[in-house]
Amino acid sequence: MPVTALRQRFSQPENERQVQSTWEKFLSGQDCGSDAVRRLIDDSWRRCHGAVDPGRGSAPPPAQGDALYDLLTDSKDLVRASSKVIASARDFLFETGTVMVLTDASGMVLSVEGDGNLRDGREAINLMPGANWSEDTCGTNAIGTAIEIGQPIQIHSYEHYCSGIQNWSCSASVIRDPVSGGIVGALDISGLSGSYSRHSLSLAITAAGRIENRLAQREMDLRYRLLDHCLDRMQQADRDGIILFDRSGVPIKTNERAAAVMTEWAKSRAASDPVLRDVTMPWRNGRISPENLPHWVDRDWIKPIEIDGERLGSVLVLPDRSAVVRRTPKRETAPIGETGTANAFARLSGSAPAYRDALQRASLLAKSPAPVLLLGETGVGKDAFAQALHESGPQARGPFVAVNCGGFSRELLTSELFGYAEGAFTGARRGGMKGKIEAADGGTLFLDEIGEMPLDLQPHLLRVLESGEVYRLGENTPRKVKLRLLSATNRDLKSDAAEGRFRMDLFYRIAVTSLRLPALRERLTDLPDLSEHLLSQIAKRYETTPPGIAPALYEHFADYDWPGNIRELRNVLEGMFLESGGGDLTPDHLPFDWSVPARGPASETEGLTPLQQAERKAIVAAIERHRGNLTSVARELGIAKSTLYIRLDKLDLKDTLERLRP
Structure with a gap:
């Protein structure tokens, strides 16, 4: 970015008095040309002039109740992707007396986290969830103006168009959809004008980028799940043409027969062009809404793909025309989202002793309906183990329903888990909504990041596990459920329970058996x-x-x-x-930022292959964990003690052993 363009992004508090004078002249209709006012600010003032009341003291009252619920539900992917990023900035926010604000693409506030001392000030200007901070509504402000120009910007004091917020300093960056590139929201750091710092805009840009990366990772994961579930079906369809669309409605995969079958149907229905140009399958209001679909395509050929309640995409199955003409009864096919495998653990790759031990224990635990708590650091594959436990267990024919407890606000998680009755609150769906607990009836409920479940929700989950009954929000009649519970966490739940951050009775209920996955x-x-x-x-x-x-x-x-x-x-x-x-x-x-700890002396690893170096490092780590107890080391590595002695000698580890022994 050119230096001049970069300077346009940052405020200059030293020009505050000149900016104030220019703002007053601008409102009075005088010539307000001033180098102290950045071009981006001047442009925004001109957009607001005549459309926004410069005397406005706050944003309009925020949405509440069902309107707020709908707002958060519509943006739940963005809220989920942002939660950990925002949490990681808490120390900075408390130290600088600022808050971090997440909004959707229209400037509607989804969440506010940070210094609690700002609460009264935020309430005074309605910087609260459900409030509208678009430029059209609140004039020049970091949230609304960043969304308007599609770029990060910092707005300080009198640069705000409306007088009621001119004692604030704000920095915001837009968040873009990883697939379309369109704006899906904004991330803002705001505080009173005395909190101004150029670092706030840098952090907003960095944090927005991290959220985009998390959104991209989620899209990749969903697309991978979509392909993983559909590729076998696509390859086995030797007569039909199949076109796969992701959840954004973009076609991502076709099988070999698709082009030929399209041509057959187009010719039979007098179409001049057999190619499905510009066809997309976006979802709206929970349904597929095909766009640019030619007349020769039957809508019955389009099927949604949902796995465990997660919308992954859709598939267009173009039936072989000659077969359609010949056959009378409709052939039966398994749903394209159906899962299951004779040996679910076979697809989990790994032969290291610690991992092999986890696989063996998991295969034994799979045969029981008892709850299992999966333990391990972030990214070790707890979700893959949970899926394999389900598919190898007695509930394999039932649904596998996964819920990430850390990805929802308390209100959304309550509805996701327990569902709600019709009329439970204004705006509730007609007929109510089945919760994930009900959806898992006859199968497995997987609660990922269970340690993040709000403390006041935990008794309700405990009651379900003890009674086998679930109450929807707004209902007094219980519904019977029978399910297996799998949970996962990267936290020490036993310590959390001892310190009152997690219910001890729930801990013992979900951790009947536990399985630690190695890093x-x-x-x-x-x-x-x-x-x-x-x-x-x-x-x-x-x-x-x-x-x-x-x-x-x-x-x-x-x-x-x-x-x-x-x-x-x-x-x-x-x-x-x-x-x-x-x-x-x-x-x-x-990666350009790749860094590793300094390597040990060359003599320790000289002449070893990369695989031997990795083996050496694993043995050293085991010796450190067991304080030199070779019997325990051999047991962890899954080898005989005599074999361990041979490896110690071959990998030149005897001196290391003596050094590590207490």
């Missing part, structure tokens, strides 16, 4: 196979062949701690895959 740094010997497996999935998604991996790359991988675990490895590999342009992955393709 990636504890299974470094799996890196080669796991990397190849992930690259194969990535290449399949991009419809190309997987690249090779240079052996030298594993040296870098083995020295890294992988705080984001498998999820981080997948992201790193995908970035490198795109950087490589189809060639083998080498250290040159590592």
Whole structure:
């Protein structure tokens, strides 16, 4: 970005008196040309002139009740993607006396987090969830103006068009949809004018970028799930043409027969063009709304794809015309979203002793209907284990319903879990809504990040688990449910329960059995196979062949701690895959900000292959954990103690063992 353009983004408080004078002249109709007022501010004032009352003291009263609920529901993906990003900024917000504000694309506030001392000030100007802070409503302000110009901007004091908010300093950046590039919201940092800092805009830009990355990751995950569930069906359809659309309505995949079948149907119905040009399948109000669909396509050929209540996309099945003419009874086909496998754990890649032990324990636990609490760091694959436990257990024929407890506000999570009755609140759906607990009846309910569940909701979940009955919001009649509960957390719930942050009775109910999944740094010997497996999935998604991996790359991988675990490895590999342009992955393709701890003395690893170095690191980590107790080390690694002695000698670890023993 050019320096002049960059300067346009930041306020200059030293010009505050000149800006105030220029604002007063502007409102009185005088010539207000001044270098102290940035062009972006001047442009915004001119847009607001005659349309917004400059004496306005606050935003209009915020939406409440059902209107606020609908607002949050419509933006739940954005709220979910933003929650952890906003939480990570809390220390900065408290230290600087500011708040972080999330809005949708129209400037409607979705959440406000930060310094509680600003609450009275926020309430005075209605900087609250449900309030409208668009430029059309509140004049020049960071939220509304950033959305209007589609760029980050900082607005300080008298740069605000309306006098009632001129004692505030605000910095905002837009959040864009990773697929369409359109604006889906804005992230703002606001405080009283004395809190001004250029760093606020930098943080807003960075945080908005992180939210976009989380949105992109979610889209990638959903698209992967869509392809994963549909590819077999597409490949087996040797007569029908199949076109797959993602949840945004964009076509992403066709099978080999699609073009030929399109031509057959177009000719039979006197269409001049057999190609489905510009056809999209967006969802509106819970239904597929095809756009630019030619007359020769029957709408009955379009089916939604929903897995566990999650809308993934849609499929257009173009039936083989000759077969349609011949056959009379409608053939029966399994729903395209159906899952299930004879050996669900076989697709979980890994042979490291700690991981193999987790797989063996999981396969045993799968046979029981008892609750299982999955423990492990973020990104270790707890959701994949939960899916495999379901598919290998007695509930496999029932639904698998997943809920991320950390991705919703308290109000939304209540409705998601328990559902509500018709008329429970103004704006409730006709007929009410089934909650995820009911949806899991006969199957498995997976509560991810259960440690984030609000404390006051936990007794209601406990009652469901103890009684087998669920009450919808607004109903007095219980509904029977029978399900298996799987939960996951990266927190120490037992400590949380002891300190009153989690209910002890619920902890013992959900942790009848527990399963700890090892972090990636504890299974470094799996890196080669796991990397190849992930690259194969990535290449399949991009419809190309997987690249090779240079052996030298594993040296870098083995020295890294992988705080984001498998999820981080997948992201790193995908970035490198795109950087490589189809060639083998080498250290040159590592991310620009890649850094690893300094390597030990060369003599410790000299002459070892990357795989041996990874094995060495895993053994050292086990020795450290067990304080030199070789019996425990061998047990964790799944090898005989005699074999461990051989490995210690071969990998030159005897001196290390003596050093680590207490």
